[in-house]
Amino acid sequence: MPTLDIDNLGASYGGNTVLRGVTMALRTGEVMSLIGPSGSGKSTLLRVLVGLLVPDHGRVVVDGAPVNYANKQSVRALRERCAIVFQQYNLFQNMNVLENVAVTPVRIRKRPRREVEAEAMALLARVGLGDKIRSYPDELSGGQQQRVAIARALALKPEFLFLDEITAALDPELVSDVLDVIRGLANDGMTMLIVSHEMAFVREISDRVVFMADGLVVETGTPTEIFDHPQMPRTRDFVGKILRH
Amino acid sequence: MDYRFHFGQIFTSLPFLMGGALLSLEIAVLAFFGGMVIGTAGAAAVTLGSPALRRIARAYIVFFTNTPQLVQIFFLFFVLPDAGIVLDPLQAVLLGMTLNAGAYLTEIQRAGFTSVRQTELDAAAVLGMSTWQSIRYVILPHVVRTLFAPLSNHFILMVLGTSMAAVFGVDELTGRAYSINAETFRSLEVFSVTAILYVLITIAASMVLALAGRALFRVRMKFV
Numbered sequence: 100m101p102t103l104d105i106d107n108l109g110a111s112y113g114g115n116t117v118l119r120g121v122t123m124a125l126r127t128g129e130v131m132s133l134i135g136p137s138g139s140g141k142s143t144l145l146r147v148l149v150g151l152l153v154p155d156h157g158r159v160v161v162d163g164a165p166v167n168y169a170n171k172q173s174v175r176a177l178r179e180r181c182a183i184v185f186q187q188y189n190l191f192q193n194m195n196v197l198e199n200v201a202v203t204p205v206r207i208r209k210r211p212r213r214e215v216e217a218e219a220m221a222l223l224a225r226v227g228l229g230d231k232i233r234s235y236p237d238e239l240s241g242g243q244q245q246r247v248a249i250a251r252a253l254a255l256k257p258e259f260l261f262l263d264e265i266t267a268a269l270d271p272e273l274v275s276d277v278l279d280v281i282r283g284l285a286n287d288g289m290t291m292l293i294v295s296h297e298m299a300f301v302r303e304i305s306d307r308v309v310f311m312a313d314g315l316v317v318e319t320g321t322p323t324e325i326f327d328h329p330q331m332p333r334t335r336d337f338v339g340k341i342l343r344h
Numbered sequence: 345m346d347y348r349f350h351f352g353q354i355f356t357s358l359p360f361l362m363g364g365a366l367l368s369l370e371i372a373v374l375a376f377f378g379g380m381v382i383g384t385a386g387a388a389a390v391t392l393g394s395p396a397l398r399r400i401a402r403a404y405i406v407f408f409t410n411t412p413q414l415v416q417i418f419f420l421f422f423v424l425p426d427a428g429i430v431l432d433p434l435q436a437v438l439l440g441m442t443l444n445a446g447a448y449l450t451e452i453q454r455a456g457f458t459s460v461r462q463t464e465l466d467a468a469a470v471l472g473m474s475t476w477q478s479i480r481y482v483i484l485p486h487v488v489r490t491l492f493a494p495l496s497n498h499f500i501l502m503v504l505g506t507s508m509a510a511v512f513g514v515d516e517l518t519g520r521a522y523s524i525n526a527e528t529f530r531s532l533e534v535f536s537v538t539a540i541l542y543v544l545i546t547i548a549a550s551m552v553l554a555l556a557g558r559a560l561f562r563v564r565m566k567f568v
Contacts, residue, residue, distance in 0.1 A: 126390050148468070149470045150469070151466055151469060151470065177470055178469075178470055178471070178472040179472060182471075183470050185463065185466070185467065188465060189461075189463040189464055189467035190464075190467070191464060191467070191468075191481070191482055191485075192464070192486065192489075193482075193485035193486055193489055193561075193562070194485075200480060202471075202472070203471040203472060206477065206481060207471065207472050207473055207477060208472075234526070235562065251471075255471065255472075
């Protein structure tokens with residue numbers, strides 16, 4: 100049963116067309132990864148999905164209901180169901196770790212603070228930061244900040260989790276801690292759309308892999324299909340370059 | 345130099361001087377907060393306003409940051425009466441310092457407005473915050489934290505700047521020191537004690553501001 104349908108989605112940045120009609124579907128419990136060269140529109144697709152960039156054309160349908168990105172109510176309703184983690188963590192610098200995770204459930208969704216904080220502490224323990232709840236973002240390493248950002252996203256209890264190159268800004272030795280957290284989420288059945296350059300990780304964790312280039316989906320398949328038996332020349336070219344790497 | 349210190353008369357006048365110091369602080373506080381109101385509006389105009397509004401704000405800043413404050417106050421005190429607006433010395437000093445502070449505080453706050461990171465705003469948006477909620481929970485705390493130290497420094501400068509009021513006969517710390525000097529001719533003693541009082545006020549103000557900054561906004565500031 101497909102729950103997030105993307106149909107002929109197009110978007111542009113200041114006159115530059117970045118997405119030229121992307122069509123794909125994300126099913127419940129599925130981990131789907133977007134790969135492709137820089138500028139292929141992977142991150143832009145995630146930005147459009149969460150309403151940070153209004154699409155030029157096309158539709159996004161969540162559980163049968165189309166999202167109207169020009170309508171604040173519609174976008175807000177969408178954001179109650181999905182969460183995104185950015186490459187640059189984007190934590191609130193003026194809040195400590197616990198506040199970063201709890202601020203939205205408490206202030207925006209008006210849930211009881213005590214209950215939210217208990218959940219937040221459980222989430223932070225899960226990402227290995229149970230002892231850092233009073234620290235501020237600038238006191239943490241990049242990997243720790245990214246794990247806070249993941250906990251902040253999970254505190255929203257999202258049905259869809261979008262991860263935008265979340266390990267790209269991290270020092271290599273910090274990457275594995277973050278990926279371990281994502282692995283745990285995948286095992287728990289979280290529906291995820293992942294943009295990543297960690298090909299070994301993509302291959303291991305994904306149910307399906309989407310190869311994008313020039314704002315279009317070139318090929319979709321299982322990790323084995325995409326990495327071992329790519330059908331399209333562009334996919335073959337890209338995968339060949341990476342594997343030689 | 346054969347000089348005998350006579351602090352006796354100065355010490356008996358100490359309460360008088362301290363009363364003056366209190367007035368100095370009052371002038372600085374009033375002008376600072378008046379300047380903050382102008383500065384916030386000015387920074388909003390410069391960063392978010394229409395081209396015409398920006399030009400007006402820029403002209404105001406250019407004028408007030410490139411002319412001496414004393415000249416600005418002379419202007420208010422001696423020129424405005426020609427237009428039928430008569431200000432007493434304290435009013436002229438307060439208005440002049442407020443307008444001057446408004447220009448500098450516009451510049452300081454503009455830096456704060458532009459330092460808000462788009463990434464944090466993106467995060468706030470996707471977490472479901474409305475524009476007002478982003479301002480309340482993300483932008484304002486960030487701006488306050490960024491600006492606390494430079495604003496504090498400007499306040500200290502303004503405390504010292506209040507001594508200009510003596511020129512207009514305002515009875516603040518320097519004005520009172522000037523009066524005592526005229527009566528006693530113990531210039532060295534009078535102005536030494538006055539200088540020490542200024543140092544004490546500014547140190548006290550710096551400490552209060554630094555402690556408040558640490559406690560409220562997690563600003564790391566040196567005490568003095």
